[in-house]
Amino acid sequence: MKVLVTGGAGYVGSCLLPMLLEAGHDVTMIDMFMFGCHPIMHIASHPQFTVINDDVRNEGVIKKHLKGKDLIIHLASIVGFPACARDESAAVSTNLGSTKLIVDNMEMGQHLFYASSGSSYGRVKEICTEEVPINPLTLYGRTKAESEAYIFNSKHGKNSIAFRFATAFGVSPRIRLDLLVNDFVYKALHDKIIVLFEGHFRRTFLHVKDCAYSYIHMIDRIDSCNGEIYNVGSNDMNYTKKEVALMIQKKVNYELYEAGVGKDLDERDYEVSYDKIIKTGFSNTIDFETGLNELIKVLTFMKLRMEFRNA
Ligand SMILES: NC(=O)c1ccc[n+]([C@@H]2O[C@H](COP(=O)([O-])OP(=O)(O)OC[C@H]3O[C@@H](n4cnc5c(N)ncnc54)[C@H](O)[C@@H]3O)[C@@H](O)[C@H]2O)c1
Structure with a gap:
């Protein structure tokens, strides 16, 4: 596959990129290197790896690099409620704005894997399955929940999967x-x-390498898992x-x-049920x-x- 990964130099992305390359995919990464470019040094020379140092909020950049891709894995984000509270405008434009740009510019048939979060559940008394109504309490959680809603209300929803990750x-x-x-x-x-x-x-909780591995797992099941939200973790x-x-x-x-x-x-x-993703064969x-x-x-x-x- 030709895969575009946003936020690939981050905590999850820097584990995912080598897995994608090893599986034979052609990978383009967009990241503005908020935490430096050292996390991708070890794969920089890979011939199927292209690095774009840019901002996912730039529509021209998104349009250009969506072209010809089979799958977009959208990780770029201001991550966690303290970081979002520190700069609310950057949190909204990055977390929600960039998701809208991607969805609005995708072509029919392209797939989107969206990095959501258990933070979108908020205060929930029952065990969190994907069917439980969500009630995010922080800006971070709201940007994740609103991004999910935007994706699944769009014409690309049936070609998208949202990954509600446990804390890595x-x-x-x-x-x-x-x-x-x-x-x-x-x-x-x-x-x-x-x-x-x-x-x-x-x-x-889930190990960061298993967060990354869940994407590889879903690529192999893309047709049967499309259009769904999955809690990603371990019971x-x-x-x-x-x-x-x-x-x-x-x-x-x-x-x-x-x-x-x-x-x-x-x-x-909260306690989260991972039965839905386990039924697809996923385990940590x-x-x-x-x-x-x-x-x-x-x-x-x-x-x-x-x-x-x-x-
Ligand atoms: N790590 C976790 O526990 C966890 C849990 C749930 C969900 N997630 C989600 O997984 C994704 C990856 O998380 P992470 O832990 O790797 O975060 P991270 O902060 O380590 O990585 C985020 C990456 O996005 C890049 N980025 C941020 N804004 C950008 C912009 N405007 N343009 C281009 N690049 C930009 C940063 O430079 C960074 O490399 C996020 O969407 C996050 O919400 C992570």
Whole structure:
């Protein structure tokens, strides 16, 4: 296939690109390298890989690079509710605006895989299946939910798949330390303390390489899975925040301090069912413990330095 990937230099994208190339696809990537271009260095010389350093909000760029593609994998985004709250206008123009540009300029027969998020569920009491009405509480969640709606109300909806990802964790060429598990492991290793609030809140996780692999899985099933939304994760990786902290404590010696105050704006306390994607044959290839071991191995040597502190 000829595949266009937006946001390919990110945490998920930099795991996905080599998988696509290895599967024999012809890959064009558009990214404005907000976090640098080093995450794609290891594949830069691949003859079937084209790199476009540009902004997905630019209609001319989108029009030009949609031409001749069989599949568009749209990952570029301002990711997470804190980043979206920091610059709301960039969040809306990137997350929703670029999705509209892609959908409005697609040709009939092209396929779209959209990176949505479990954040679009918001506060839900029942187990989140794809049929549960969504109620996003943050701008990030709303941009994801509105993008999904725009796609599936368009004439390209029947050729599109939305991936509602669990919170990713694990090591990628572009590591992210703002994600819950990665953040906890870093704090356990370097601060030797985790201050835990809302420890009973339930969250759901998937290794970043399995997030990427879900796209490869769906390419092979594109005709039977089209027009659908899938929760992408593992039924075995729904944990409370405290359970995550305790699993880390079995491996790293640190103090777990449970605070009575503290609150996440997205109030994510939910359990997600992954039965629908499991029925397509998907299962995670990396379990939680393996992901934790890998994080400990790498983050031990990754100490963030503050410009204004000597140590
Ligand atoms: N990582 C997770 O836990 C998770 C969970 C649910 C959903 N998702 C979704 O998966 C996708 C990828 O997430 P990620 O963790 O890899 O994020 P990331 O922040 O690591 O990567 C995003 C990439 O998009 C690029 N980008 C941002 N704005 C752009 C623009 N205007 N033009 C061109 N490039 C732009 C950035 O440079 C970056 O390389 C996102 O859509 C995100 O919402 C991720």
